[in-house]
Amino acid sequence: METPRPSPTSLQDLKPGTPLTGRITRIELSGAFVDVGLPVEGRVHVSRLSKKRVNRADEAVQVGQEVEVWVEAADEATQRLDLTMIRPLTFDWRDLRPGLRAVGKVVAVERYGAFVDIGAERSGLVHVSEMADDYVARPEDVVKIGDAVEVVVLDADRAKRQIRLSMKAARAPAVEEPEAVEPPAATAMEIALRRAMGELEAPAPSTPRPSAAGAPRRSRKVQDDILARTLQERARPTAK
Incomplete structure (x- = not known):
């Protein structure tokens, strides 16, 4: 069941492409006028009555005919409503x-x-x-x-x-592309077997890197203290 379209209350409610249903109220050389339930009538130019070429508006519509239209432009300031009976494009x-x-x-x-x-x-x-x-x-x-x-x-x-x-x-039902499935990770036994068969290169032995830690350095103060104690020991008189 088709959902009924909400009726507009003013031109401000209308955006380009808004679908409306109305009734032809009068026909002129330039086109047709449509009552869509607003105080102002909408105008369908003769070139917008059909995809086919229309020379006269009465060739396409008649007064009192119910028609489906779409908004092309709505101007609240000038109280102008331009409509089209050509359905807006869904696909480019x-x-x-x-x-x-x-x-x-x-x-x-x-x-x-x-x-x-x-x-x-x-x-x-x-x-x-x-x-x-x-x-x-x-x-x-x-x-x-x-x-x-x-x-x-x-x-x-x-x-x-x-x-x-x-x-x-x-x-025909739509065909969905299968999702890509990642292969399971190889076990340790499979890796060893593949290496034995020559499919995988054995990892290069790692070379131990020299320790970056250097010998501990003594502070200058500690060295001075040791030197001072050594001199004091040498300066003491030797017991006879």
């Missing part, structure tokens, strides 16, 4: 790497496959051979416009502006 071209999983909406069905909007600049093609594991004679037997489908990106060519998708690959 650099995001469309092979293996990327996405959920999209079927926007067109052709005899060779179906086009799915996953929120990229262009809709991606699911070729009829990528719709199911079994043979599919007609794409319309599997999907219809408006269906939500899970797909996997096969490749994306920005130069050709083409995206290839697969519904078949999306049904």
